[in-house]
Amino acid sequence: MTRRPSLAGRLSRALAACVALALIVMVVASTLVMRSWMLANMDSELHRLSQRAGERLDVEDAPDDEVDTDDDSNEESDDDSDDDSDDDGARTTLQSSGRAPRPGGPLVPGGPKGHGFGGAGIAEGTLQYVSEDGEAAGAVVSNFSVTYLNAPALAILAAVPADGGMHTVRLKGMGTFRVTARVVEGKTVLVGIPMDSIDDVVLMLVGVEIGLSLVVAIAAGFAGRAWVRRELRPLGVVRAAAADIASRDLADESGNLTRVGEETTAGPVEVADVAGALNSMIDAVEDGMERRARSEAKVRQFVADASHELRTPLASVQGYAQLARRDIGEASRTQALERISSEGARMASLVEEMLTLARLDGNRALTCDRVDVIPVILDALSDAHVVAPDHAWELGEAVDAPVLGDESALRQILTNLLANARVHTPAGTRVVVSVLRSRDEAVAASAAPRGPAKGGGSATGAQASSMITIRVADDGPGIPADIRDRVFDRFVRGDSSRTRDGRGSSGLGMSIVESLARAMGGSVRLVDSEKGTVIDVTLPAA
Known part of the structure; x- marks a missing residue:
């Protein structure tokens, strides 16, 4: 037969589950609050960058071989250029537009930064995008260098509404960015900040909180089990007292039954109620056994007294009956019969009185x-x-x-x-x-x-x-x-x-x-x- 789980174990597990649930709610709430706070700071910084970028960002700042156009008729695609499609595909030069190329190039640490992509004040990971007269260019500051965007990335950025609101976009191979776009002097200017830092912080926060929550839940389970066992320890005393009573033959050992002590009845209310009920039950059992013993003693005494009372008239009846059977005078025989009759009447009266008491003892209504x-x-x-x-x-x-x-x-x-x-x-x-x-x-x-x-x-x-x-x-x-x-x-x-x-x-x-x-x-x-x-x-x- 499978052993049923103990109350202490179930209560401790329930306590641990409640603590774990509370900690999960706390982790989710704190994570959402932290992420919202970091997004608010990022949106504030993004708004500042958007205002600055509108003053200095121009599509002409991009190198002529890195400027993308929306004119799909200038794209060249063949089987020999498939290997370069990720970096140079769907790209055309600015020569067809009549614009003179301007130099771009890597952003050297500590070196001078001009206006445009990767200009002064641009932080690591910043995304910049500008679209003007059907031409678009964009770049990301990565590893202190300006990495220009390919056509799929530019297409994703071109779909961002230029409403000045904050949006989240994901660029393949570059990560997730928080971006905002607006129209400045006829050109669409978009700036973005990478959200990888927020995601990293959130993941780290969730990991730390989950780890701590597991530790706290396990500790709460063990501590709760110890506490529940301590609180329920008086029930062991009650069980021992009940087992002691069950092991006795109450017919022979009705007195001196084991009762639970004051340390148990003074414990928790529920345990004290059980202990008090057990003591009351023991009192009732002892009282019932005592009354039963007294009743049995009375019955034995009654039987003994009744037998004693009936023995005398029976002996008289027997003696006079033997006397009447002898060869005696008529007067003696008449006297013997009279005595037999009187003793019989006496026995009948005694029996009637005993029957009356028996009926009354049976609660006769x-x-x-x-x-x-x-x-x-x-x-x-x-x-x-x-x-x-x-x-x-x-x-x-x-x-x-x-x-x-x-x-x-x-x-x-x-x-x-x-x-x-x-x-x-x-x-x-x-x-x-x-x-x-x-x-x-x-x-x-x-x-x-x-x-x-x-x-x-x-x-x-x-x-x-x-x-x-x-x-x-x-x-x-x-x-x-x-x-x-x-x-x-x-x-x-x-x-x-x-x-x-x-x-x-x-x-x-x-x-x-x-x-x-x-x-x-x-x-x-x-x-x-x-x-x-x-x-x-x-x-x-x-």
Whole structure:
């Protein structure tokens, strides 16, 4: 499998490409500016030469054997003169025009210069051309000598407009010239300056700038790669932390996962965001694993407690069944069958309570209806009086305020609370049920505290004005201090006995109350009191 290019490499190459592009633009711009500036200087110099040439340049200044004419009838061309056609072809003498020849000749360094071609003040490479009455002559100062132009060159120069503007022409074998032509006293005068110097300077400038640009682009690539690697180094720490987590068995090693340090989270924003997200993910993983471990521990404890609770009645049923099979009296057999029936009912009740908790643990949805609390309380008090007439069951202060919830669940809450008061208090105990509006409190609608509320406080949540509290208070001995913090846990009892005059407690009643209250959006808490037990169930008001 082909290895994908690294981010550092791609970023460094992109940086080098951007620098190279910027340098190319700079090279082109600087070259154009330099060339324009040099052309402007050349055009200024050319204008000065054009003014001077118009005063002294004459076609008669050329030697008679170098003056070209436009009369093609004087040209001689044969097979024997082909070798001299580049220098003397299409040339005629001035004798046919009646003009007397004037001497020309080489320009001697340091020697005198007269008017005309190659005269005083003419620089090396200067092009001069004059056309008058159909006759034309031109020359270039080359190597301190006057080199006269041949017919093709003269034809090219003759085509240059005599408008005083600046033009560029290329003469074969002589190079490129910047020329200007104008008409002076009936003759066309053209002067030019070679552009080879400009081209050489431009080429040299482009070469130097391209070389420097390559060096700068390569240096920028290497420097950018080093810089990008340094900036992205924290990502290596993040990768190492993620790899360490991936190499572990989270089922056995959920704690002490590797987190990235402050030097990574304090780096560049993008890297810091990734590092922070990784740390948050690790926190979530650890929290989830801890909650899973606690849940599994609760499940194991629940199974163990349920098995323990069911073992006793099962043993009783088995023992009485064996007793009933023996040859015993009718009265003993009847007693054994009654005990088998009571223990079976006890197991059925325990199983039903465990199923209720299982359904609540599975987030079973309860109905949310308007429920009048006072009639439900009166029914629960009436049932409790029938079962335990030796207790005083009373309705205390009660506001006529309905709640939102499930009526069956509310009846089960009251039944369990009153049964808890009946089982764990002696005869003659006074049990009072009240309905109150919550005052100066905010009550949690979803996750109420499990255990006693110190100082009468409660969990934070929905506003108190929207909550109704059902209080069940008795003046009995109260809940022992060692289990007050666990009173709503499963299989927790107020006494250690499993049967009490046939009224055994499974230890699931308070857990069911707490689960039902939470399922209806309320909460339950054990209130500190000087005497007896006070339990508040808070539910949303309708």
